[in-house]
Amino acid sequence: MNPILKLAIQRKGRLSEGSLGLLRDCGITFSRSNGKLKVSCDNFPLQLMFLRDDDIPAIVADAVADLGIVGRNLLAETRDDVQSVRDLGFARCRLALAVEKTRPWTGLKDLEGKCIATSHPRILTDFFERRGISARIRRIAGSVEIAPAIGVADAVCDLVSSGSTLLSNGLREVETVFESTAQLVATPHLPDDKAVLLKRLLLRIQAVLRARTHKYILLNAPEKSLSSICRLLPGMKSPTVSRLNQPGWVSVQSVVAEEEFWEMVDRLHELGAEGILVLGLEKMVF
Ligand code: AMP
Numbered sequence: 524m525n526p527i528l529k530l531a532i533q534r535k536g537r538l539s540e541g542s543l544g545l546l547r548d549c550g551i552t553f554s555r556s557n558g559k560l561k562v563s564c565d566n567f568p569l570q571l572m573f574l575r576d577d578d579i580p581a582i583v584a585d586a587v588a589d590l591g592i593v594g595r596n597l598l599a600e601t602r603d604d605v606q607s608v609r610d611l612g613f614a615r616c617r618l619a620l621a622v623e624k625t626r627p628w629t630g631l632k633d634l635e636g637k638c639i640a641t642s643h644p645r646i647l648t649d650f651f652e653r654r655g656i657s658a659r660i661r662r663i664a665g666s667v668e669i670a671p672a673i674g675v676a677d678a679v680c681d682l683v684s685s686g687s688t689l690l691s692n693g694l695r696e697v698e699t700v701f702e703s704t705a706q707l708v709a710t711p712h713l714p715d716d717k718a719v720l721l722k723r724l725l726l727r728i729q730a731v732l733r734a735r736t737h738k739y740i741l742l743n744a745p746e747k748s749l750s751s752i753c754r755l756l757p758g759m760k761s762p763t764v765s766r767l768n769q770p771g772w773v774s775v776q777s778v779v780a781e782e783e784f785w786e787m788v789d790r791l792h793e794l795g796a797e798g799i800l801v802l803g804l805e806k807m808v809f
Contacts, residue, residue, distance in 0.1 A: 525568060526568060526714070526716040526717050526719075526720060527563075527568045527569065527570050527720075528568060528569050528570070528589050528590060528717055528720045528721060528724065529569075529570045529572060529587075529588045529589050529590070530569055530570070530571055530572070530588060530589070530590045530591065530592070531571075531572045531574050531578075531579045531582050531583060531587075531588035531590070531591040531592070532571060532572070532573060532574070532579075532591070532592050533573075533574070533575070533576040533579070533592070533593075534560065534573035534574055534575065536576060537614055538576055538592060538593070538594065538613075538614050538705055541611070541613035541614055541705055542592045542705070544613075545592075545611060545613070545728065545731060546564075546571075548731040548805075548806075549567075549724070549727040549728060549730075549731055550566070550567075550727065551564050551566065551567045551569060551727075552564065552565045552566055553565055553571060555573075559573075560572065560573045560574075561573075567723075567724070568720055569720075569724070572588055576593050576594070576597060577597065577601075579591040579592070579593045579597070579708075580593060580597060580598060580601040580603035580605050580708065581601065581603050583603070583605045583708055583709070583710050584603035584604045584605050584710065584711075585710075586710045586712070588710070589709065589710050589713055589717055589721070590608075590707060590708065590709050590710070590721070590724075591605070591707075591708045592611065592705055592706070592707055592708070593705070593706060593708060594614055594616070594703045594704070594705055594706070595607070595610075595701075595702075595703040595704060595705075595706050596616070596618055596643060596646065596682060596701060596703040598706060598708065599643075599645070599646050599701065600643050600644075600645050600646055602645065604711055605708040605709065605710060605711065606708060606709055606711065607706040607707065607708050608706075608707050608708065608709045608721070608725065609706070609707040609725060609728060609729075609732075610704055610705075610706055611704065611705040611706060611707055611728070611732065612704055612705070612732055612735070612736075613704065613705050614703070614704060614705040615684065615702075615703070615704050616682045616683060616684040616702075616703050616704075617682070617683055617684075617699045617700075617701065617702045617703065618641075618643055618646060618647075618680060618681070618682055618683075618699070618700045618701040618702075618703065619680070619681065619682075619683045619689075619696045619697075619698065619699050619700060620634070620639070620678055620679070620680050620696070620697050620698040620700060621668075621678065621679050621680075621681065621683075621689050621694040621695055621696045621697060622671070622677070622678045622694065622695055622697055623671050623672075623693055623694060623695070624693050624694065624695045625693075626677075626678075626695075628695070628697050631654055631656055631698060632656065634651075634656055634658045634677070634678060635656055635657060635658065636657065636658065636659075637658050637659070637676075637677035637678060638658070638659045638660075638661055638675075638676045638677050638678075639658050639659070639660055639661065639676055639677065639678050639679065639680055640661045640662075640663045640667050640670035640671075640675060640676035640678075640679045640680070641660060641661075641662065641663065641667060641679065641680035641681065642662065642663060642664055642665065642667055642681070642682075643680060643682075643700075643701070644660045644662045646700060646701050647660055647680045647700060648660060650700045650701070661675065661676055663675075663676075667679045667680075667681040668681060668688060668689060668692040668694060669692065671693075671694070672692065672693065678697075679694065680700055682703070683696060707725075707728065709721065726808070727806075729809075730806040730807055730808045731806060733807035734803075734804040734805055734806050734807045736780060736781055736782070737778050737779065737780055737781060737804055737807060738778070738779055738781050738784060738801045738802065738803065738804065739776070739777075739778055739801070739802040739803075739804055740756065740776070740777055740778070740779050740784070740799065740800070740801050740802075741774065741775070741776045741798075741799070741800040741802075742774070742775055742791060742796045742797065742798060742799040742800070743767060743772055743773070743774055743775075743796065743797045743798045744772070744773055744774075744775055744791075744794065744795060744796045744797070745771060745772060745773075745795045746771050746772060746773050747771070747795075748794040748795050748796070749764065749773055749775070751794050752775055752791065752794055752796065753775070755787060755790055755791065755794075756775065756777035756779060756787070757777070758776075758777035758778050759778055759807070759809070762775050762776060762777035763775070763776040763777070764776075775796075778804070778807070784801065
C-alpha cells in the first residue's frame, strides 16, 4: 500500500485559516463536505485530521498523526515528544504579563508573592524560575483577562497579538514571557517511506514561505552603476541584466527580501536607478 502522511490541523480557531491557506498555496486540494473531520487530499498523499489544537501535540507524539500544525506556545507548554520541523511564520503572538492599568509597575519584582492567572503555567513557571521571582500561578483554561477584575489574580500571563483584548479589559502589558508562531511538528520516529513524503511536502512549504517574504524587482539603471547595483541585488544566483534600447542603460531583474526593500530603494536611487517595479512572488524553489 502506498504511504500516506497524516497531518493534524486545528479544526476551528486562530491557526485554521493559516494552516488551510498554506496547504492551498502548496497546491494541495481537498473537499471537506458536511464538516468531515478526516479528509484525504486529491493530489498529494496527505490525509487531514481536524482537531482541537490542544490535542495535536499528544496525537503527534503518539504517532496517531505523523505531522501537526500548532503554536510554539503549545509545544513548550505540553512538552510532548514532538519536534518542530519548520517554523511556518503565521499566527505570530506573544505570551505576555499584564496588570491592571491603574496598578503602578516598577518591574518584575512587583509580582513577588502575587497570584498570576494563566493558561500556560509551565512556561510561566520556567520564566519566573529564571528571573528568580516567587509567585503563585493559577491555571485558568480561558478568558484569562478577566481574572484581576473578578479578584482571582493580581496579574495575568496571556497570549497577545495586537494587545487590543488586554486594553479592552483594562489591562496593561508589562513584560514578554515567550514568543510564538505556528510550527509544523513531526512524530519522532517517522518511517522512511513517510519521511520521503515529508521531504516533498517541505519543499513545497519552503517555496511558499520564501515567496511570502520576497519580492521580484525590475529596474532601469545606467550601465556605469551596474556592478554596484549587482552587489546590492544579489538575487537567487545573480541578477538578470538585459540591454535597454537606449545606449548606456540596462534593465536589472532580481529577487529581494521584502524587509530589506525600502532601505535598498534609497541606495538604488543614489545609483541612478529608475522605473523600479516590484512584484509579488507565488513560489520560490531552489
Ligand atoms: P485559539 O484559536 O484561540 O485556540 O488559538 C490557537 C493558537 O493561535 C494559540 O495557541 C497561539 O499559538 C495562536 N495565537 C495567535 N494569536 C493569538 C492571540 N491573540 N490569542 C491567542 N492565541 C493566539
